[in-house]
Amino acid sequence: MHFIPPVSKNRIISKFPKCYNPQACLQMKEDWNEKAKSACLDRAARQHGMDRLKMSKAVVVGDLNVGKTCLINRFCKDAFDRDYKATIGVDFEIERFELSGLPYSLQIWDTAGQEKFKCIASAYYRGAQVIITVFDMADIKTLEHTRQWLVEALRENEPNACFIFLVGTKRDLLSAEECQRTERDAVKIASEMNAEFWSVSSKTGQNVQEFFFRVAALSFEDAILQEIELSSSSAVRIGDGEILKVDAGDQQDRAARKPSCC
Numbered sequence: 001m002h003f004i005p006p007v008s009k010n011r012i013i014s015k016f017p018k019c020y021n022p023q024a025c026l027q028m029k030e031d032w033n034e035k036a037k038s039a040c041l042d043r044a045a046r047q048h049g050m051d052r053l054k055m056s057k058a059v060v061v062g063d064l065n066v067g068k069t070c071l072i073n074r075f076c077k078d079a080f081d082r083d084y085k086a087t088i089g090v091d092f093e094i095e096r097f098e099l100s101g102l103p104y105s106l107q108i109w110d111t112a113g114q115e116k117f118k119c120i121a122s123a124y125y126r127g128a129q130v131i132i133t134v135f136d137m138a139d140i141k142t143l144e145h146t147r148q149w150l151v152e153a154l155r156e157n158e159p160n161a162c163f164i165f166l167v168g169t170k171r172d173l174l175s176a177e178e179c180q181r182t183e184r185d186a187v188k189i190a191s192e193m194n195a196e197f198w199s200v201s202s203k204t205g206q207n208v209q210e211f212f213f214r215v216a217a218l219s220f221e222d223a224i225l226q227e228i229e230l231s232s233s234s235a236v237r238i239g240d241g242e243i244l245k246v247d248a249g250d251q252q253d254r255a256a257r258k259p260s261c262c
């Protein structure tokens, strides 16, 4: 048996995190899904989750210089670098959480915004459960470009299988009035993209932890619900491998659960 170190105290999420703006929010509910909650309680009581760490992949995309690396570094390392160093290709961090008593990890992929690195970076978009499109609130043209970034990230993924977030960075550079105006524009685009909108500052740290907790909670809950569906479906064995058949009722359940912007 291998030793898994305990999750740090500030990565324990017990209450379901709230969205930032109800006008561009993936799920309005204030608590965990009932099915997921009882599955978590059951697994935590049996210490079942401990031997099989759940992991989801989040990819962070957006124009160069919008603050993708700083956003990840603020959350994962509680650090902020004023100097711009372009990401070359991709990089990733793994953050460990404890949600509803179960361990959970989020793989956060930082991708290059520079055109010349795009083909390297896009090879890593595949298999994402979460797509985080980032723009610079102080450079409004980067907001418009998030649509194209999303199209490219979705090309490598199943559109209905991903949670999409639209994150505006550098809010510390804007006055309250400018911030309000930019947020209004961003909410419109987020609704069109079926995305949840967040406005953050990696410099001050404002909303950064809240945002990543929300990402972790939504993707964790989805992973638990998928596991429940799979375990309740009939299994067909072919050769040595096992193929799991999900029946139509389960698939309808899953479709109904998929994010839809309110």
Ligand SMILES: Nc1nc2c(ncn2[C@@H]2O[C@H](COP(=O)(O)OP(=O)(O)OP(=O)(O)O)[C@@H](O)[C@H]2O)c(=O)[nH]1
Pocket: 062, 063, 064, 065, 066, 067, 068, 069, 070, 071, 081, 082, 083, 084, 085, 086, 087, 088, 111, 112, 113, 114, 169, 170, 171, 172, 173, 200, 201, 202, 203, 204
């Ligand atoms: N004031 C302020 N500056 C920020 C913030 N986030 C990032 N920056 C600055 O913006 C510049 C670009 O940040 P990065 O995080 O490197 O940008 P990136 O999107 O990862 O860029 P690429 O790697 O080229 O794709 C740096 O000089 C950061 O210091 C923020 O919240 N506030």
